[in-house]
Amino acid sequence: MNSESGKSGFVVVLGRPSTGKSTLINRVCGEKISIVSPVPQTTRNTIRGIYTEERGQIVFLDTPGLHQAEKKINLRMRDLVTESLEDCDALIYTVDTTRLPGEEEEAVAQLASSLDVPRIILLTKMDHPESNPARIVEFLTTHALADLPRFQTGGLQEEATEDGSRPREIEDLLAAIFPLLPEGQPWYPGDHYTDQPPQFRIAEIVREQAILRTRQEVPHAIYVEVADLEQRPKYLWARVFIFVERPTQQGILVGKGAATITEIRRESQKILGRIFPMPVRLALQVKVRPRWRRDDNLLNSLIQ
Numbered sequence: 001m002n003s004e005s006g007k008s009g010f011v012v013v014l015g016r017p018s019t020g021k022s023t024l025i026n027r028v029c030g031e032k033i034s035i036v037s038p039v040p041q042t043t044r045n046t047i048r049g050i051y052t053e054e055r056g057q058i059v060f061l062d063t064p065g066l067h068q069a070e071k072k073i074n075l076r077m078r079d080l081v082t083e084s085l086e087d088c089d090a091l092i093y094t095v096d097t098t099r100l101p102g103e104e105e106e107a108v109a110q111l112a113s114s115l116d117v118p119r120i121i122l123l124t125k126m127d128h129p130e131s132n133p134a135r136i137v138e139f140l141t142t143h144a145l146a147d148l149p150r151f152q153t154g155g156l157q158e159e160a161t162e163d164g165s166r167p168r169e170i171e172d173l174l175a176a177i178f179p180l181l182p183e184g185q186p187w188y189p190g191d192h193y194t195d196q197p198p199q200f201r202i203a204e205i206v207r208e209q210a211i212l213r214t215r216q217e218v219p220h221a222i223y224v225e226v227a228d229l230e231q232r233p234k235y236l237w238a239r240v241f242i243f244v245e246r247p248t249q250q251g252i253l254v255g256k257g258a259a260t261i262t263e264i265r266r267e268s269q270k271i272l273g274r275i276f277p278m279p280v281r282l283a284l285q286v287k288v289r290p291r292w293r294r295d296d297n298l299l300n301s302l303i304q
């Protein structure tokens with residue numbers, strides 16, 4: 001890219017949990033950037049996906065979902081969202097067209113309408129049989145957001161095409177974003193997709209794979225720590241602890257004859273092998289750490 005005339009800026013993707021924010025960033029950046037799962041509120045950190053091409057560079061901030069819940073962890077996430085909004089160059093407000101806009105959507109819409117940055121509305125999951133965009137447009141009208149540039153996506157959860165090409169809808173969205181960004185040097189080298197360290201990427205992929213195999217309260221009781229990381233001659237080796245709050249949850253994650261944990265390891269290694277330039281081998285262990293969600297020091301280190 002020609003950095004003299006290129007555009008470069010930060011774009012926050014704002015929206016309720018599970019509206020498809022991570023999926024969107026992954027599809028734009030063509031890499032597995034941040035954790036994607038059907039369980040709401042699994043994106044705990046503000047993760048950057050970086051997209052670079054001739055027109056310039058977009059650094060996406062993937063905000064944690066805004067939650068009304070009282071829990072400490074949710075309140076912190078809300079602070080993080082507001083912080084990341086302060087410095088951004090543009091904002092994409094994603095609205096899930098399959099859900100009724102309730103109280104939570106009200107809160108996000110109010111935040112979006114109070115901001116003084118260029119904004120784009122993105123209606124998501126238009127492919128879904130329960131998609132009802134008219135209802136959302138009506139809702140946006142009541143928040144004076146209906147006149148903003150509006151785009152839509154659908155079918156983004158499907159596997160990317162072999163040749164890596166993106167859907168037309170994403171191209172249209174990119175064409176709308178670039179003009180909103182200031183001229184400037186790229187913030188990151190062109191071949192970087194994310195500035196997250198390898199430990200973080202490994203922990204997020206293992207967490208995603210663990211969450212995909214558990215239900216109900218278990219996904220929220222999981223956190224993952226990379227205890228050791230070594231670059232060996234032909235592969236990257238990591239010792240990884242999966243923490244849960246109760247022995248029963250530990251049993252679920254290990255599975256009968258260690259079947260579940262073996263599957264988590266295999267699948268994580270496969271995904272990580274595509275992300276890193278060399279194979280990744282994991283030594284996984286599930287440990288119990290009662291009440292970790294109430295540990296302030298731990299929360300501070302997990303949510304940065």
Ligand SMILES: Nc1nc2c(ncn2[C@@H]2O[C@H](COP(=O)(O)OP(=O)(O)OP(=O)(O)O)[C@@H](O)[C@H]2O)c(=O)[nH]1
Pocket residue numbers: 015016017018019020021022023024035036037038039040041042043063064065124125126127128153154155156157
């Ligand atoms: N039908 C359909 N499903 C989608 C689409 N985009 C995302 N999804 C699904 O919606 C769910 C949530 O997607 P995420 O990308 O994790 O949502 P998020 O907004 O990042 O969620 P949080 O991290 O909880 O804030 C996943 O099961 C996705 O596969 C889409 O275009 N169509």
